[in-house]
Amino acid sequence: MPKRLKLNADSGQYRWAVSLLAVAVVLPTVCLLWFMTEAIDNERFVIRQKLVLFHTDQLEKARRTADGDWARRCRRLEDDNDAHPYRRLVEIVAQGGCDAVLMYDPSGRRLYPVLSTEADRTGGPSDVLADAWQLEFVDRDYAGAAERYEQHALSASGYRRRLAEWVGKAPPLDDRGLLDALIGQARCLAKLDRMAEAIAVCRQVAFSPLADGADVGVLSRIANARLLMLGWMRDRRQYDGLLEETFSGLLDMLYQPNQAGASLPADQNLFLARKAMDIVGQSPRLQSHRRQIGGAPLERLVEFEARSLALADRFAASSDLDAWEPGRLQPLEAADDNAYGLLHRSERSVCFALLSGQTVHAALGEFIGSFQSDAVECRITDDAGRLIVGPDEPRTEPFVAGPIGVYLPNWRIELFFREGDVLDRAAGERIAVYTWTGTLVIVLILISGAFAARAIGKQVKLNRLKNDFIATVTHELKTPLASMRVLVDTLLEGHYRDSQQVTDYLQLISKENGRLSRLIDNFLTFSRMERNKQAFQMRQTSPAVIARNAAEAVRTRFDKPSCHFEVEITEDLPDVTADPDAMVTVLVNLLDNAYKYSRDDKHIALHVTSEDHSVHFAVSDNGVGVPRRALKRIFKRFYQADRTLSRRAEGCGLGLSIARFIVDAHGGTIRVESRLDHGSTFTVTLPAKG
Template sequence: MHLLRSSSGTIGRTAGAWLTLLLLFVVLVPSACLLWFVNRAAENENLAVRQKLVEAYRAHLLLAQERAQSYWLRLGPDSAAVEHESAPALFARLVRDGVADAVVGFDASGLVLYPNDSRPSAAVVVDRRWREARVCEQTDPRQAATLYASIAADSDSPETTARALQAQARCLVRASEPAAAIELLTGPLAAEKLHDALDPQGRLIAPNAALMALELLPAEAAVRRRDLAQEIADRALDYRDPSMTSAQRRFLLRELSQLAPAVSTSPFLAAEDLAARWLAAPRSTPPEATLCRSSVEDVWQFAPPGGRLVFLHRTDALLARLHTAITQPEIPADVRIDLVPPGAEPKGVLLTLPAGSAMPEWRLALVFLDPGALTAATSARSTFYLWIGGLTVVFVVLLACLTWKLLQRQLALTRLRNDLVANVTHELKTPLASMRLFVETILAAPALDEKTVREYLTLIAQENLRLSRLIDNFLTFSRIERKKYVYDLRPVEASEIAECAAAAVRERFNAPECTFTTDIPADLPAIEADAGALVTALINLLDNAWKYSGDTKRIAFAVRAHGGSVEFAVTDNGIGLAPRDRQRIFRRFYQVRPQGSPANGGCGLGLSIVHSIVDAHCGTICVDSAPGCGSTFTIALPIARP
């Protein structure tokens, strides 16, 4: 029968596990499919909205493409202007107007017109006096200054005069006469007739002389320094005068930026430097009408048709110029059009198109100013889909949980029914079999011995009492489970209930191997209880103490008033309880069966019935036990109100 109960429990657990797995499969698979469909629907909605936006904004991007192409076509007339406008003046105009960061002009044969580094100068006859002055310059700079002044005075050539005066000023500086040198540099050397005089390297002498005077002027002469610096700047920035080379212009502007920072030299100094770097770097003939990288880092070059000009652009300045060129006042405020250089990866782009044939590998990108704008455009519909999917999944999960609860309850009821049938069959069969054996033994005896008959009848009575107690427990448990047990609560004497319970077991406990003691004071207070139900609970505790005690039993039954309660305590010297068993002994059909110990009879309902009865009386039951040290079960019930 024990094997039957074990098999029934195993089958029930296996069936429950399979039902749980099946329920999980039924819930998870449709939910996963639903979420997949919802996700696909949201993605398709995003794609649809994105496509609508692309179609709406494509016209703006095409217009920007046309404007970018037109920007480069407009540079053609500037290229043709080299035929009738001086190269320096054209350079200055294009840089001043922001057309490019720098421009290089060529003649028809491909030679550089501007920026140029040198120009031919007139030869000066070096006679005896020149040689004598140069020798004297090393030993007696003051005498050398006198000789150079004599040469200047006697010369009719502007170049000879200017070079002699410049040498004279140099000697005066060496002779520690800076004031005289300043007057010479800002006076005779600044004369109109020496305006275009060149030194042997083809550089204008007058602006270099003015720069030398600026270096010699003390800081106290602030006004004169300022005026002189401005004169030098005006001369250096006068691109209409083709006599000054680009190299001298760069030198003057760079020195001015150090000596007189207040004088503006932008953007021409940067343009001159960029053009010089481009000319100094290795280069090949750039393709016409095509923007391409130059050999200078971060610089782009563009040569309009004709090959007479090359426009140079730094990347950041080029992007700013093109952005101005392609900007459309009618474009929506939430987007902008960016130019993307080759190799760059734009972010937040809705649509890209090639920038045009003049800008190979460049792209035009339509970018949302607010990264969340595209998401906001599709979020409402997507959120709707997600809500529908989420609510459906939640509904399915709730339905599955409800179904699982019902299945669990049904499985529990099935296991309970199977366990009840198995326990009832086992527990009823045992006393009936014993009584049948005793009756058959008496009937089969040839002669009836009174002592033997009485002994057998006593045993039959005990088995009958056991059977009656089992049937009472089954009926009580059935009524409790079906909520049909009605408790008749009324004030009763606690001592009377205790005496009734002790009397019910005293005859059986008076066996030689059992010591049964009671401590039931007569003056115990009354309690509000159902006398029959409470006696049943106490008998179950006493019967439990008998079953789980060893061959030599010591059972004590004590009652006392403690605080506002009456406590009924049953103590035994039995096998005791492990902590794990103390948490489970009040469950239905749970029985403590230590390993290697035989079954003690019963069906595991006694303590469950006790617990239900105590709960109905608003009381408590606790157990104090340890393995091998016996157990004490204590029921505490409140004292009846007067």
């Protein structure tokens, strides 16, 4: 088969092999990418289903928890022990759960809040004190009014005798005028800036034992007396001890009944509590004083009672609550803060609680907290469609929705995935495993494909090299054999003129035989190199002997008029450790190349020198030179820089590769310096002995 056809066949086989390899790499890669995509989508679906099932179960648990919480809130409104409304009020405020409350007995009578006009219908000033009131508020005669108040107090049912009898006893109802007289006297003394006398008189009322068994009217007057004393003493440091005692006494009267079960009306209680808070804010001496009643902060009690009084104005009678369904939280119409009402009925009382939107949100805090996370947010609306918590306009459809509980039957909770690819984040770890595994497999496939392609390419190159080698060997062996056959046939047939022509033919046969021997030696050396069977006989050798033997080996060939061969050997060269025959082969190959690639007028030189503990063998010629791009490749097997020239010159491109192999085995180096059309210099360097 012609060489061109062989190359085309090799190229076609290489393309087919590469195509099959590409299919073997691309097809698994595409399948793997498809599998990864399906696996990731399936993982998202699985994660979504897990999230839906998890939050559905969590919603059911949260409903049961919410029902229990609202049941406890309703039980707080019950009157299990016939407790006074104020005690129940303080307990409700301390525990939290609502912002205002109305309490009724089974007959519909309001138990809380009770106003002053309902609790004490005889609470106005006595007519007996009309003249003193005239002097104080109309005539502005404070001294005369103080004297007249004192006269009324002294004459009121034997004042001094009655004071002794009041200790530990409930005062009669007609003693309210006596208390009004004493308070009036103290008030007028204060207006006269006789503060010590005013405080002393007012103290008789404020700390009288009457409070324990008094009715509402008497309690109101005692509380007012204590409030007056606080206002008078807050800027006078001599009364520090009495100030704190009076403030504690006032707190003891707020939001709790006395021993007789009487308590201050809600409106008066609220007025006194607000005044007490103002006094605390204006008096540094009371800043650290307790401001709690029964575990409930005074500020919260004030806010609670203010809302309760406003709620009482809206629902004046228990019949106004007949339309409310017990145990169900319903919107309170016309409320400013999205307030809700909760009606609770028991055997002994009816309670109506008000819950602001903020309180409802706080009450649902644990319920909401069961769902809020980085991945999920919840949205709650009441039975009127009002938003309690969550986004106003969700961007996606809820993945879980349903009612909240028994006490909030028409309320609705919806769960949404937050913005961003929540499913990717939830399935991120699994997807990352899939992605990295798939990427690793794809990389391994590509690397394997690259190695396979490289192996195929190397195999194709080896096949091509083998074909070239066979063709070269055949050509190189055939040429000298053909020449020798022609010469031998000529001699055998007797076609010669004389003995000189016979001698010439025999010399030509000897030349071709030498050429054939060198080719065979190169092929054998190459074969041993490939099989790592080349063995060298290393010994201490003189570089001059190596150079002379190499020169002698080529002397016959170089001994021509057109060839000028020069050998220059420096004296006193150090010995080298080498295989002499192998090194002669190196130099012969270099000299042979110099001869082949030189022109008709050949100038070849062999120089042996020593420098830096090394011996240098330099072979120079004036030949065609080596192209720069070929300088790094000329030592490769079968490489020939000039294919055209190589067909005119004998050889198969093994000489330099054999030379480099031998030099490397000796621990030396071989380098080349060349210029086109100016010749080349090959230098072999071996380490000197010792």
